[in-house]
Amino acid sequence: MRVLANDGIAPNGKAQLEAAGFEVVTDHIPQDELMTKLNDFDVICVRSATKVRQELIDASPNLKVICRGGVGIDNIDHAYAKTKGIPTYNTPAASSASVAELVFAHFFGLSRDVQRSNFELRAEGSEFKKLKKSYAGGQQLRGRTLGILGFGRIGVEAARIAIGLGMNVLPVDLVKETEAIEIDLMGQKVMVDVPVVSMDKMLAESDYITIHVPGGNLIGEDELAKMKDGVILANTSRGGVINEDALLAALESGKVRGAALDVFVGEPNPRRDLLENPKISVTPHIGAATGEAQYNIGTELADQIIAHFKK
Numbered sequence: 107m108r109v110l111a112n113d114g115i116a117p118n119g120k121a122q123l124e125a126a127g128f129e130v131v132t133d134h135i136p137q138d139e140l141m142t143k144l145n146d147f148d149v150i151c152v153r154s155a156t157k158v159r160q161e162l163i164d165a166s167p168n169l170k171v172i173c174r175g176g177v178g179i180d181n182i183d184h185a186y187a188k189t190k191g192i193p194t195y196n197t198p199a200a201s202s203a204s205v206a207e208l209v210f211a212h213f214f215g216l217s218r219d220v221q222r223s224n225f226e227l228r229a230e231g232s233e234f235k236k237l238k239k240s241y242a243g244g245q246q247l248r249g250r251t252l253g254i255l256g257f258g259r260i261g262v263e264a265a266r267i268a269i270g271l272g273m274n275v276l277p278v279d280l281v282k283e284t285e286a287i288e289i290d291l292m293g294q295k296v297m298v299d300v301p302v303v304s305m306d307k308m309l310a311e312s313d314y315i316t317i318h319v320p321g322g323n324l325i326g327e328d329e330l331a332k333m334k335d336g337v338i339l340a341n342t343s344r345g346g347v348i349n350e351d352a353l354l355a356a357l358e359s360g361k362v363r364g365a366a367l368d369v370f371v372g373e374p375n376p377r378r379d380l381l382e383n384p385k386i387s388v389t390p391h392i393g394a395a396t397g398e399a400q401y402n403i404g405t406e407l408a409d410q411i412i413a414h415f416k417k
């Protein structure tokens with residue numbers, strides 16, 4: 107069996123597959139060449155970069171399994187693949203903690219102007235004392251309220267961190283009404299019941315809002331207007347969940363104090379006015395880019411592929 111890991115696979119996942127007798131190819135095949143080359147493989151593993159669309163599936167009758175090393179499967183025509191008897195496996199739990207930690211990296215940075223300071227203090231002729239004064243308006247996270255839009259695995263991890271920091275959390279979810287979260291405080295396990303609230307309550311009462319949904323257009327002008335003045339937002343889910351024009355306007359008016367964007371409508375070439383806005387903290391879709399997350403993903407992918415062919 108031949109596996110094409112077109113967007114890479116962690117060494118542990120590759121080794122596990124090879125030990126089970128699979129041949130694993132990690133050379134990246136460009137999207138336009140896959141139409142003629144994917145048929146040489148039984149399995150394709152992708153991250154978010156490679157698209158597995160209907161025409162590619164049709165051009166690859168030997169393909170038996172599609173794997174997504176990560177959570178979102180919006181780059182795969184998985185429903186169509188299923189009609190052809192090809193299952194799609196993903197790794198929904200492996201990267202939750204890493205994504206949630208990235209959100210807080212941005213939140214802390216935005217709350218204390220870390221990003222601006224890194225540029226300004228290094229600049230030639232920068233005046234230390236003057237700069238110190240211009241950073242006087244920082245704010246703590248402790249005691250503030252975090253709104254969480256989407257209370258699945260990543261949303262729960264974000265709540266876990268927030269509660270540990272002494273924040274209040276207001277999650278919004280379509281499916282659940284409450285979640286009992288286990289928090290590990292230096293080895294002592296504490297259970298916290300976190301009730302889900304309405305979207306309007308979350309928007310009106312949150313100082314920080316983080317989004318963990320599969321996609322959609324959920325935050326536009328109307329939702330931004332309902333938020334607290336000076337709110338800080340983070341989107342590490344999918345580009346476009348926050349309308350980019352509406353966000354820029356809300357940053358300009360001061361309604362939104364700062365925003366963290368790991369995902370963009372125009373990936374991999376986001377619009378310059380977002381990248382260059384000093385009130386936006388940006389990262390290039392790296393929520394799952396930690397050694398731990400990729401190790402977990404490698405193990406989960408290998409387990410699923412091996413189990414599939416044992417059936």
Ligand SMILES: O=C(O)[C@H](O)COP(=O)(O)O
Binds near residue numbers: 153176391392393
């Ligand atoms: O859906 C996911 O798992 C994340 O968006 C990560 O995507 P990546 O695997 O391309 O980093």
